[in-house]
Amino acid sequence: MGLVTRGVRNAFRSGARAFSIIAILGLSIGLALAMLLAHQAVEQKINSVKSSVGNTITVSPAGVRGFEGGGNALTQTQVDKLKTIEHVSSVGESLNDRLTSTNTNLQSAVEAGDLGRRFSQNSGQTFTPPPGFSSDGQSGGNLSFTPPVTLLGTTDPTSLSSTQGGGSFSLKSGKAFDSASTDNVALVGSALATKNNLSVGSTFTAYGNIVTVVGVFDAGNTFSNNQLIMPLATVQKLSTQTGSLTGAVVNVDSISNVDSVTAQVKSVLGTTADVTSSKSQVQDSIAPLQNIASISSYSLVGAVVAGAVIVLLSMVMIVRERRREIGVIKAIGASNLKIMSQFMAEAVTLTILGAVVGIVLGVVAGNPITKMLVNNSSSSTTSQLMGAGTEEAGPQIFRSIGGGVRDNLSNIHASVGWDIILYGLGAAVLIATIGSMSASWFIAKVRPAEVMRTE
Amino acid sequence: MLKVSNITKTFSADGGDVTAVHDISLAVPDGKFVSIIGKSGSGKSTLLSLLGALDKPTSGSIEVDGQNITKLSEHALIGYRCRKIGFVFQSYNLVPNLTAIENVMLPMEFAKTSKAKRRLRAQELLDQVGLSDGKQDRKPTRLSGGEQQRVAIARALANKPKLILADEPTGNLDSQTGKMIFDLLHNLSKSESTTVIVVTHDLSIAGRTDKAFRLQDGKLVTQ
Numbered sequence: 058m059g060l061v062t063r064g065v066r067n068a069f070r071s072g073a074r075a076f077s078i079i080a081i082l083g084l085s086i087g088l089a090l091a092m093l094l095a096h097q098a099v100e101q102k103i104n105s106v107k108s109s110v111g112n113t114i115t116v117s118p119a120g121v122r123g124f125e126g127g128g129n130a131l132t133q134t135q136v137d138k139l140k141t142i143e144h145v146s147s148v149g150e151s152l153n154d155r156l157t158s159t160n161t162n163l164q165s166a167v168e169a170g171d172l173g174r175r176f177s178q179n180s181g182q183t184f185t186p187p188p189g190f191s192s193d194g195q196s197g198g199n200l201s202f203t204p205p206v207t208l209l210g211t212t213d214p215t216s217l218s219s220t221q222g223g224g225s226f227s228l229k230s231g232k233a234f235d236s237a238s239t240d241n242v243a244l245v246g247s248a249l250a251t252k253n254n255l256s257v258g259s260t261f262t263a264y265g266n267i268v269t270v271v272g273v274f275d276a277g278n279t280f281s282n283n284q285l286i287m288p289l290a291t292v293q294k295l296s297t298q299t300g301s302l303t304g305a306v307v308n309v310d311s312i313s314n315v316d317s318v319t320a321q322v323k324s325v326l327g328t329t330a331d332v333t334s335s336k337s338q339v340q341d342s343i344a345p346l347q348n349i350a351s352i353s354s355y356s357l358v359g360a361v362v363a364g365a366v367i368v369l370l371s372m373v374m375i376v377r378e379r380r381r382e383i384g385v386i387k388a389i390g391a392s393n394l395k396i397m398s399q400f401m402a403e404a405v406t407l408t409i410l411g412a413v414v415g416i417v418l419g420v421v422a423g424n425p426i427t428k429m430l431v432n433n434s435s436s437s438t439t440s441q442l443m444g445a446g447t448e449e450a451g452p453q454i455f456r457s458i459g460g461g462v463r464d465n466l467s468n469i470h471a472s473v474g475w476d477i478i479l480y481g482l483g484a485a486v487l488i489a490t491i492g493s494m495s496a497s498w499f500i501a502k503v504r505p506a507e508v509m510r511t512e
Numbered sequence: 513m514l515k516v517s518n519i520t521k522t523f524s525a526d527g528g529d530v531t532a533v534h535d536i537s538l539a540v541p542d543g544k545f546v547s548i549i550g551k552s553g554s555g556k557s558t559l560l561s562l563l564g565a566l567d568k569p570t571s572g573s574i575e576v577d578g579q580n581i582t583k584l585s586e587h588a589l590i591g592y593r594c595r596k597i598g599f600v601f602q603s604y605n606l607v608p609n610l611t612a613i614e615n616v617m618l619p620m621e622f623a624k625t626s627k628a629k630r631r632l633r634a635q636e637l638l639d640q641v642g643l644s645d646g647k648q649d650r651k652p653t654r655l656s657g658g659e660q661q662r663v664a665i666a667r668a669l670a671n672k673p674k675l676i677l678a679d680e681p682t683g684n685l686d687s688q689t690g691k692m693i694f695d696l697l698h699n700l701s702k703s704e705s706t707t708v709i710v711v712t713h714d715l716s717i718a719g720r721t722d723k724a725f726r727l728q729d730g731k732l733v734t735q
């Protein structure tokens with residue numbers, strides 16, 4: 058039997074003590090890992106929020122938000138100038154339109170409802186009433202109104218920016234078209250696809266042309282799922298608006314350059330466009346996340362230190378208890394080093410078991426803890442954000458940005474990788490080393506002559 | 513040959529210095545069985561710990577096989593304790609969570625004896641000290657005092673030491689068991705030709721050894 062075996066066996070000399078050391082250690086390592094998971098998840102989210110929402114500048118024709126207001130379209134020449142501004146990483150261009158029964162065979166998946174009828178009446182548009190209905194101008198609004206299908210012509214088919222209904226784009230079938238495509242192809246929102254029995258390969262008509270469905274997407278919200286996404290060039294051609302744009306999203310390389318780029322975009326476009334950046338809102342929303350990130354890293358360090366202290370105190374206690382035994386082993390010919398290694402093996406055994414318990418706890422508790430931390434601090438942010446948005450500018454944009462950030466916060470998901478388990482074991486070995494190093498000092502101090510003294 | 517020349521050991525305690533061993537010189541030829549007697553506090557255990565290199569004398573020299581062990585490095589002293597000395601204590605001092613046979617194998621592990629040999633030799637030694645097969649795999653708590661002391665003697669013999677140092681080995685045992693343990697040590701000293709030094713209060717035991725040294729206040733009185 059070697060000294061490692063002896064050390065391992067010594068770890069279980071007192072079952073109750075081994076159990077409590079492993080349990081306490083497991084708790085502290087578990088907490089440390091949960092904090093690490095939370096930290097990683099939150100950091101990741103901060104980065105993705107920073108790079109996906111915080112660094113964009115939204116450009117729309119002056120006086121227009123979505124299909125509200127009025128004004129003249131932006132021109133391709135104007136938007137091309139934006140691409141040459143320094144720190145602009147890309148510019149997403151879009152031309153949006155509405156398809157009604159006059160220019161498509163598609164039926165909207167959204168019912169008009171009270172709001173639709175009211176909006177329709179207020180908009181001054183008239184639609185042909187279906188058989189059996191007559192527009193009588195009652196307070197219920199335009200009874201015959203069916204909401205149109207929104208068409209997004211875009212160079213960036215997989216991102217649903219705030220002005221385009223929002224939500225997170227995910228393909229359910231098929232694949233997205235190329236950004237420079239000029240084909241008569243479309244991605245269809247899942248609700249629209251169901252309503253019209255469309256799947257990949259189906260066709261429908263728009264502006265008198267046949268369009269082929271290349272993919273079906275889900276954006277997670279009813280509005281977006283009632284949309285069509287087609288290549289920008291195709292929409293410009295079919296709707297005879299070549300060279301016109303109804304919106305552009307300027308992506309800036311870093312959130313810190315957003316202000317200077319916004320100023321340049323404004324000077325390039327002058328009064329022809331409304332330019333808004335989402336930076337300030339995003340920074341407000343990241344602040345609590347950053348708090349969580351730092352809280353979790355402090356807790357991580359705290360939990361590792363607590364673990365080390367637990368092992369340290371236990372080992373000191375064990376060494377003091379076995380003082381006589383250590384003396385005896387020294388008297389019969391063991392070196393300090395051998396005895397220390399034996400105690401090290403004991404500490405490592407307890408710590409590894411603690412780590413296993415801890416890793417299981419950490420993995421199980423990581424997500425709930427992350428969610429709890431995030432939920433407690435994000436509810437205030439979201440309302441703040443929405444309040445600020447409605448005051449400043451067009452409600453639609455900011456409502457969707459607010460929604461996007463809120464989605465971001467609740468979507469934070471702690472994911473467990475091998476790295477976490479390695480960190481756990483690494484922490485365990487670190488803890489065991491620190492813990493048994495101090496015990497070593499006590500071991501070295503035991504004088505073998507002490508065994509001659511009877512107790 | 514064990515040759516002790518003018519060793520003194522002084523402890524500095526709270527109430528001033530205590531000289532536990534005072535200028536002692538003695539010689540024990542190989543294979544002899546000798547005893548050290550004296551009143552409590554006369555310095556017997558201290559002398560034994562100096563001989564076993566558990567402690568260093570304040571002055572003087574101890575020669576074993578012509579080698580002055582008071583001059584050895586810390587590392588060499590570990591080797592000396594491991595291979596040249598066997599200890600037997602009054603309170604047995606077996607390692608509590610190791611079985612009898614594992615306790616006997618322990619010094620052989622420190623002396624780097626091969627694994628296979630350890631077990632064989634440990635079995636042999638336990639047979640020799642009269643611990644029956646069924647008890648060799650028991651932990652010390654399940655053995656009687658006399659049985660534990662047998663295991664301790666087997667452990668002391670494990671590395672075939674030059675010198676066995678026993679500090680009141682029968683002190684915790686009834687007189688009959690004590691006599692058996694004593695006889696065991698006596699016989700082993702003859703069969704293994706090991707020098708045995710026993711500290712005892714029991715004058716009848718001391719009378720049966722090759723030689724008895726009497727200590728009084730740290731000094732050697734009779735030779």
Ligand SMILES: Nc1ncnc2c1ncn2[C@@H]1O[C@H](COP(=O)(O)OP(=O)(O)OP(=O)(O)O)[C@@H](O)[C@H]1O
Pocket residue numbers: 523524525530531532550551552553554555556557558559
């Ligand atoms: N580590 C120490 N520090 C201080 N004084 C000590 C130490 N060890 C022994 N002494 C003192 O040295 C003297 C001799 O002690 P020792 O243990 O050698 O006596 P002993 O003859 O073995 O006694 P006993 O028969 O009771 O075991 C005593 O006065 C004791 O108090």
Ligand SMILES: [Mg+2]
Pocket residue numbers: 509556557558679
């Ligand atoms: Mg004594």
